[in-house]
Amino acid sequence: MSLPSLRNLHGPGRVLLLGLLLGMTILFWPTRELRSDNxxxxxxxxxxxxxxxxxxxxxxxPILTILNMVGKVGGLQEKRDSVKVWFGETPLExxxxxxxxxxxxxxxxxxxxxxxxxxxxxxxxxxxxxxxPRLTNQVVEYPLGSNRVFIGxxxxxxxxxxxxxxxxxxxxxxxxxxKVTIRTVATNGKWVMFLGERPVEPLEPxxxxxDPYVKELHFDDxxxxxxxxxxxxxxxxxFYPALVEGGKVLLADVLKPTPSAAQQAQSAPPAAPGxxxxxxxxxxxxxxxxxxxxxxxxxxxxPLPVVVLDPGHGGSDNGARARDGxxxxxxxxxxxxxxxxxLLATQKFRIVLTRTGDVTTSFEQxxxxxxxxxxxxxxxxxxxxxxPDSPQIALYTYAPPSPFSGPPNSSMxxxxxxxxxxxxxxxxxSRNLATSLQQxxxxxxxxxxxxxxxxxxxxxxxxxxxxxxxxxxxxxPEVNSAPLTSSDFQQLIASAVTRVLINLRGGG
Amino acid sequence: MSRRAKVLLVxxxxxxxxxxxxxxxxxxxxxxxVPRHAEEAARARLNEVALQSRTGxxxxxxxxxxxxxxGKLVPETRxxxxxxxxxxxxxxxxxxxxEGPHQNLARPLxxxxxxxxxxxxxxxxxxxxxxxxxxxxxxxGIETESLTVYSIVNSITANIPAVKRVRILIQGxxxxxxxxxxxxxxxxVPDPSYIETAAP
Numbered sequence: 141m142s143l144p145s146l147r148n149l150h151g152p153g154r155v156l157l158l159g160l161l162l163g164m165t166i167l168f169w170p171t172r173e174l175r176s177d178n179x180x181x182x183x184x185x186x187x188x189x190x191x192x193x194x195x196x197x198x199x200x201x202p203i204l205t206i207l208n209m210v211g212k213v214g215g216l217q218e219k220r221d222s223v224k225v226w227f228g229e230t231p232l233e234x235x236x237x238x239x240x241x242x243x244x245x246x247x248x249x250x251x252x253x254x255x256x257x258x259x260x261x262x263x264x265x266x267x268x269x270x271x272x273p274r275l276t277n278q279v280v281e282y283p284l285g286s287n288r289v290f291i292g293x294x295x296x297x298x299x300x301x302x303x304x305x306x307x308x309x310x311x312x313x314x315x316x317x318x319k320v321t322i323r324t325v326a327t328n329g330k331w332v333m334f335l336g337e338r339p340v341e342p343l344e345p346x347x348x349x350x351d352p353y354v355k356e357l358h359f360d361d362x363x364x365x366x367x368x369x370x371x372x373x374x375x376x377x378x379f380y381p382a383l384v385e386g387g388k389v390l391l392a393d394v395l396k397p398t399p400s401a402a403q404q405a406q407s408a409p410p411a412a413p414g415x416x417x418x419x420x421x422x423x424x425x426x427x428x429x430x431x432x433x434x435x436x437x438x439x440x441x442x443p444l445p446v447v448v449l450d451p452g453h454g455g456s457d458n459g460a461r462a463r464d465g466x467x468x469x470x471x472x473x474x475x476x477x478x479x480x481x482x483l484l485a486t487q488k489f490r491i492v493l494t495r496t497g498d499v500t501t502s503f504e505q506x507x508x509x510x511x512x513x514x515x516x517x518x519x520x521x522x523x524x525x526x527x528p529d530s531p532q533i534a535l536y537t538y539a540p541p542s543p544f545s546g547p548p549n550s551s552m553x554x555x556x557x558x559x560x561x562x563x564x565x566x567x568x569x570s571r572n573l574a575t576s577l578q579q580x581x582x583x584x585x586x587x588x589x590x591x592x593x594x595x596x597x598x599x600x601x602x603x604x605x606x607x608x609x610x611x612x613x614x615x616x617p618e619v620n621s622a623p624l625t626s627s628d629f630q631q632l633i634a635s636a637v638t639r640v641l642i643n644l645r646g647g648g
Numbered sequence: 649m650s651r652r653a654k655v656l657l658v659x660x661x662x663x664x665x666x667x668x669x670x671x672x673x674x675x676x677x678x679x680x681x682v683p684r685h686a687e688e689a690a691r692a693r694l695n696e697v698a699l700q701s702r703t704g705x706x707x708x709x710x711x712x713x714x715x716x717x718x719g720k721l722v723p724e725t726r727x728x729x730x731x732x733x734x735x736x737x738x739x740x741x742x743x744x745x746x747e748g749p750h751q752n753l754a755r756p757l758x759x760x761x762x763x764x765x766x767x768x769x770x771x772x773x774x775x776x777x778x779x780x781x782x783x784x785x786x787x788x789g790i791e792t793e794s795l796t797v798y799s800i801v802n803s804i805t806a807n808i809p810a811v812k813r814v815r816i817l818i819q820g821x822x823x824x825x826x827x828x829x830x831x832x833x834x835x836x837v838p839d840p841s842y843i844e845t846a847a848p
Binding site: 155156159160162163164453457459460503522523524525526527528529534536539540541542543590593594595596597598599601609611613615616617 | 657660661664665667668671715716717718719786787788789790791792794797813824825828829830831834835836837839841842
């Protein structure tokens with residue numbers, strides 16, 4: 141219907157049309173806008189990452205996960221549209237769409253109402269400042285708009301940033317309020333500087349520059365690891381970070397490579413007097429490794445062996461779920477991120493992930509990613525119900541459901557194996573890899589490790605490389621996930637995997 | 649516009665809005681709630697028939713249930729009066745696994761699982777068609793799914809010599825995995841490595 145004819149429409153006709161439009165709008169209006177992100181809780185002795193949901197314009201957090209993290213939930217009484225939770229002796233009561241929360245005998249009004257999402261009771265982020273301090277009797281500091289909370293006696297480090305011009309580049313000077321350590325990794329055309337274990341609270345999340353060498357400095361701690369990400373304006377630049385003044389000042393030089401500078405970069409980075417060399421000095425990252433910034437004059441180096449890491453679940457596939465609401469897909473992503481960083485830090489491997497971010501991928505897509513990268517090793521990470529002990533690790537290699545149905549009289553390996561059953565060629569090497577992983581995991585104190593078991597795991601079937609599935613336990617609705625989400629445990633897993641892969645490559 | 653026309657318009661708008669809400673609720677019911685078929689009830693009766701058609705002498709069946717924590721299967725023997733035909737015997741084994749262990753062991757299948765159909769091919773492959781409630785209440789994972797599959801396969805092949813391998817179908821369909829982990833695209837032969845060996 142064209143506009144002039146709409147204008148000519150009078151009386152009931154126009155009303156009917158408007159009514160129809162109204163009805164259709166209500167019918168197709170999305171109920172909620174959902175987006176996931178992470179929220180980091182810093183305590184004096186630990187930190188924990190919790191996925192946050194963006195519902196509409198408000199950040200929501202799972203209430204039971206938060207309460208279990210800061211203390212102990214003594215009981216739970218759930219009704220159709222309300223829930224009563226005992227935090228220690230203190231009862232808390234929430235109602236769907238009711239902004240008033242009952243805390244013992246007091247009533248606290250929130251700006252947004254609690255709600256249930258994916259079967260979890262969610263509270264708006266203002267719960268952290270309005271209710272949580274009453275419950276914990278501790279200081280709860282939540283910098284507005286940020287995704288981090290400091291609970292108890294936590295004094296985060298902050299820093300100021302200054303950019304100066306140099307004859308052949310630029311220098312960033314970061315003045316920290318406390319001593320920091322740094323470890324630098326070049327990835328995806330950026331330099332990532334890990335700032336150690338101390339919590340960090342930046343004054344600004346992102347600093348943008350109008351500079352010919354440095355584009356942006358961004359702070360991120362979404363995975364619980366505070367880090368600075370420096371984005372140069374172009375590839376082919378060299379990076380020389382150095383800590384001075386006892387670790388309180390970071391001088392980060394971004395320089396144009398000169399033929400002599402490029403050759404020296406690997407061995408002797410220029411450093412200010414009294415500079416502390418960083419743990420890892422990437423200098424001019426190696427050519428040919430994706431995620432690094434190729435430096436034009438550096439000599440060609442052999443390609444690094446590729447390790448493929450597969451977060452077992454993601455996107456619409458949540459996997460298992462713990463009592464505190466932690467989903468297997470988030471845990472898998474956390475562990476993979478740590479393993480990836482540990483492997484990258486060795487500068488001995490190139491890492492390919494089968495999914496980046498919370499996306500759904502098919503088994504074929506994941507196999508294709510591994511096989512096209514010519515991987516030397518494939519590891520898929522899962523979590524599930526492995527029995528009452530936690531933490532626990534089970535290792536699986538591929539075992540076909542039935543023997544290969546090739547020519548019955550042939551004792552030799554079959555000449556043709558269907559591409560989607562290619563793992564049958566790597567069963568022995570996969571078993572060796574699993575045994576090495578088991579030996580390293582067994583050195584982690586307090587962790588039960590099951591011997592490797594063959595299983596018809598679909599994610600392994602089509603991988604043309606030694607491949608192992610690692611399942612962590614116990615992630616089940618009856619238990620909380622805390623032993624598995626602990627950053628110490630995950631870091632020990634990452635270190636164990638790194639040791640195994642370095643040993644398998646003959647020390648690199 | 650007269651007063652009467654205005655009132656009519658308001659009523660019309662209200663009816664339209666209510667209709668839109670009803671339509672929305674109706675569309676959700678249609679898309680998200682699967683109607684239960686009378687077919688399911690018929691299958692349950694078939695299972696009862698299999699259990700009642702026991703004519704042979706009372707014997708012992710060995711069933712394999714997941715242990716609580718070791719990631720292995722533990723044999724449990726119990727007396728059974730076998731049905732006449734092999735497909736009915738397969739059905740009996742499945743129903744016993746669904747019923748659950750008598751010892752302190754874990755359930756391999758949800759109690760809500762329905763055995764939809766059992767066929768036995770000439771090459772010794774038993775086709776077992778289960779409803780999609782198989783893992784209801786169980787945590788999905790590599791270990792859980794492997795133990796479920798080999799609990800079925802090892803129990804059936806250990807008790808019915810005519811069955812050499814087992815192919816599992818879900819809701820009458822060939823599916824890629826049980827619940828995202830274990831490959832169901834092929835028939836399974838029994839795997840003794842899943843059976844817990846007695847401690848020395």
